[in-house]
Amino acid sequence: MPLDYDQLLELAQLDDELAHLAETFERNVPRRHIQELEVVKKDLVFQLARVQGALGELDEESTELSSEAKLHEGKLRELNASESAGKGVSYRNVEAVVHEIDLIKTRLDEIEFRQLEIMENFEELSGEQEDLSKQIADVDDALKLARSNFEVDQIRFEEERKRLAAQRDPLASVLPADFVDMYDRLRSFKVGRAFAYVDQGNCGGCRVKVSALEISRIKQAVGSSPRELPRCEECDRILLLPSLKSH
Ligand SMILES: [Zn+2]
Structure with missing residues (x-):
C-alpha cells in the first residue's frame, strides 16, 4: 500500500495535540491542589488522633485518682473517728494512727495537685482539639471545591480528547x-x-x-x-x- 504522507503528517499533528492535552491535564491545578490538600488533611487527622488519645489518657487518670481519693477520704474519716474515740489505747497506737493520717493527707494533697495539672492540660488539649477540628473542616471545604473544579476540568478534558480521537482514529485505521x-x-x-x-x-x-x-x-x-x-x-x-x- 503506498504511503499517504499527508495523512501521516495529519496523524502526527493530532497525536501531538492529544499528547499535549494529556500533559496539560497532568499538570491540572485543581488535581494538584487536591493532592496537596489530602496530604495536609492526613497530617491534621493524625494530630487530632494524637490529641484525642492524650485527652482519653488524662480522663482515665483523673477518674482513677478520684476513686483513689474517695478511698483515702473514707479511711481518713475512720481514722479520725477512732482517734477522737480514743480507740488507740496505747501511746504507740495513737502515734501510728496520727502517722497514717499524715500519710493519707499528703497523698490527698498530691492527688489534688495532679488533678489541677490534669485540668489545665485537659483545657489546653481541648483547645487544640477544637482548633484541629476546625482546620480539618476548612480543608474539607477546600477539598470539596477543588474536587468540583477538577470534575469540570475532567469533563472538558474528556470532551476534547474524544474530539481529537474522532479525527485521529479514522486516519490510523487506513494505515x-x-x-x-x-x-x-x-x-x-x-x-x-x-x-x-x-x-x-x-x-x-x-x-x-x-x-x-x-x-x-x-x-x-x-x-x-x-x-x-x-x-x-x-x-x-x-x-x-x-x-x-x-x-
Ligand atoms: Zn530523536
Whole structure:
C-alpha cells in the first residue's frame, strides 16, 4: 500500500495535540491542589488522633485518682473517728494512727495537685482539639471545591480528547495494520509522540542532529511502505519532514 504522507503528517499533528492535552491535564491545578490538600488533611487527622488519645489518657487518670481519693477520704474519716474515740489505747497506737493520717493527707494533697495539672492540660488539649477540628473542616471545604473544579476540568478534558480521537482514529485505521501496531507501541513508549519532525536538521523529539543522508532517505521514503520510514537513531521516533506536505 503506498504511503499517504499527508495523512501521516495529519496523524502526527493530532497525536501531538492529544499528547499535549494529556500533559496539560497532568499538570491540572485543581488535581494538584487536591493532592496537596489530602496530604495536609492526613497530617491534621493524625494530630487530632494524637490529641484525642492524650485527652482519653488524662480522663482515665483523673477518674482513677478520684476513686483513689474517695478511698483515702473514707479511711481518713475512720481514722479520725477512732482517734477522737480514743480507740488507740496505747501511746504507740495513737502515734501510728496520727502517722497514717499524715500519710493519707499528703497523698490527698498530691492527688489534688495532679488533678489541677490534669485540668489545665485537659483545657489546653481541648483547645487544640477544637482548633484541629476546625482546620480539618476548612480543608474539607477546600477539598470539596477543588474536587468540583477538577470534575469540570475532567469533563472538558474528556470532551476534547474524544474530539481529537474522532479525527485521529479514522486516519490510523487506513494505515497498514502492521505499521499501526508498531506505531502504537512506539507511541506508548514515547509518551504519546511516536513521530518527530525534522526541524533545522535536528530530530524534534531529542534534538540530535539528523544527517543530510538521513534527510534524503526521508524524502525517498515518501510513496513507499510506512515501515521504510527512517527512524531517529537516538530516540527511535519516526522522522517526518513537514515540508513534504503536498498541499
Ligand atoms: Zn530523536
